[in-house]
Amino acid sequence: MGTKERKEREKDEHRELILNAASEIIAKEGLEKLSIRKIAAKIEYSPAIIYHYFHDKEEIINTIMKKSYEKILKVLSSPEVSEDSPKDKIKHLLSKYIYMALEMPEEYKTILLNSSxxxxxxxSVLFKGASMKRKALGILCQSLKDIYIDKDIDNSVIELTAQVIWTSTFGLILRLIVEKDLPKKQRKMVIDHHINLIVDGIILGKSLTSYCQS
Known part of the structure; x- marks a missing residue:
């Protein structure tokens, strides 16, 4: 390995160390408590060294946000999901998103509830045109379009539907995080019913009576 490559690797390792420390502080204390001094103290660096790798705290936060979003996209773009029928694709998308969030509860709650x-x-996902800027929401919108391919439904309505599905799922995740001692069997039943009710009941228009009897 040449000198240039070694320096680049060392730079990446230092940046990753800083980001991991910042993520741990966010998870334990909240985003508002994050500071360059706290990061430096945690990894025994001087604040000046932190600034050597990042311009400021905002760049650290933005980098963490980007990495977290890429993690979501990776889960939602997995091969087994992309090969599903539109109906099953949405079910898998919601399921994977929920269980992924539950694996990182404090990080998820701290970041998604932050209004800075x-x-x-x-x-943010509720603004007009969000499906064009938020790839995860765009994936959900495309699946809805595939389901309604024979129906004349305006794209704005598709997007609003995706936004409501996304935010209702977000609400469920928060309750599951708060009620963390819920038995696994009950948790799974709630998640499965949420997903089936959204897809079979809301999207496909199946009545609750016929759904429960099937």
């Missing part, structure tokens, strides 16, 4: 402009730049 820097964080909302990555997490």
């Amino acid at each position: 402009p820097e964080v909302l730049e990555h997490t």
